[in-house]
Amino acid sequence: MxxxxxxxxxxxxxxxxxxxxxxxxxxxxxxxxxxxxxxxxxxxxxxxxxxxxxxxxxxxxxxxxxxxxxxxxxxxxxxxxxxxxIRLSSEIEFAAEFTQAKIIAITGSNGKTTTTSLIYHLLKQDGLHVGLGGNIGMSFARQVADYDYQYYVLEVSSFQLDDIQNFRPFISLLLNLSKDHLDQYNYNYEEYALAKFRITENQENDNFFIYNRDDEMSINLLEKIEVDAKTLPFSLKTKVAEGAYMSGEDIYINYNGKFSMPVEELSIVGNHNIANSLAASLAGKILNISNESIRTSLMTFQGVEHRLEEVATLNGVKYINDSKATNVNAAYYALESMRSPTVWIVGGVDKGNDYSEIEALVRKKVKAIVCLGLDNSKIIDFFASQKEFIYDTSSMEEAVAIAKGIASEGDTVLLSPCCASFDLFENYQDRGNRFKEFVLNN
Structure with a gap:
């Protein structure tokens, strides 16, 4: 061949x-x-x-x-x-043909990297022989060639799912859906959402599909799509008889026995991370991981780089690197978690963003906007009537310098760009690293 x-x-x-x-x-x-x-x-x-x-x-x-x-x-x-x-496949489809390992595959518009890393941490803590791949670290195919893992935890994008034929995870997770990459899906939200749902299209009744009970598009599509896997929901708003949910100040997992713990004991903060923890814990229960291991993992997990990463507090100003926030929904989560007046660094390659989704949060939380990109006109035009202080920059050095000049003691400077990074940077990691470099370079 x-x-x-x-x-x-x-x-x-x-x-x-x-x-x-x-x-x-x-x-x-x-x-x-x-x-x-x-x-x-x-x-x-x-x-x-x-x-x-x-x-x-x-x-x-x-x-x-x-x-x-x-x-x-x-x-x-x-x-x-x-x-x-000619048969055209993604690397995850190709590699899956050459392993008998159980695959836990995670997709969604936001939270993929955090949840994938958390599930990997959870399995590893329990002593399972597990590889981490997909969009993280070493490629899935390379690991299949060199290692004989029993489990793979894979972060999977819609672009990878576009080119599958037989890919069948043992557990699939769809964390949430929001308008992202619409430029690649004819600016059609449902077309993009259906690409994400392909994660479950080859699953059978001995497989599991974990989904977000609070996500409107996911619920709408589940009414149209036939899913053969056992479906298990997680929710921050609704108690579920079988699945995972938050109630009051605690999280509860009802599958394969029961598990609960206080939200305040979770190592990662914010409602979006509570949802990620519910989804990860549910995957753990499916795999018969002990309650004690799940609890320890949720308490010890360190968040991923470039996702609401606290860089430093300088002169009473907190600097947060959320460079991985490449769409509006991700920036929404970041802004929602801010507890102090925020200088917001935003911009890059727009992917069909609708800034009205974060308009109210920006009015409430943001004291100044620092645009960072080669063309910031869309952001400036949208927020011009709402914010007195909007700055147009085309380098990270300039953006950080302006943010430092604006921020007062007790404020937060947040890099949460809403956009892809390719106009000025190699990737979102490069963008985040440059932010940290200029923040720490006094």
């Missing part, structure tokens, strides 16, 4: 490496430059590759094409692959 991999990043290298270890003929093609780290790995493992363009004669003679999630589905080469009827 000839496998062609499109994209030479972590996901692409992992897929090519796995194909090579399985004795397949493999070729990797990247339309842009391949980072030195991955070029060296490809050469080390004698995997033929090309960069700075796709040679159609080398791509379109494949039996199976594995596409990295960063390649737009509307790309010309993708169209030609589909026209030829």
């Amino acid at each position: 000839r496998v062609v991999v499109l994209g030479g990043g972590e996901s692409g290298f992992g897929a090519a490496y796995l194909a090579k270890t399985k004795g397949m003929e493999v070729f990797l093609s990247d339309n842009g430059p391949i980072r030195e780290k991955y070029r060296e790995l490809l050469e080390k493992h004698e995997i033929p590759f090309e960069e700075q363009g796709h040679s159609e004669e080398l791509v379109l003679n494949a039996d199976w094409v594995v596409k990295s999630p960063g390649i737009p589905k509307k790309a010309d080469i993708v169209y030609k692959i589909q026209q030829k009827g």
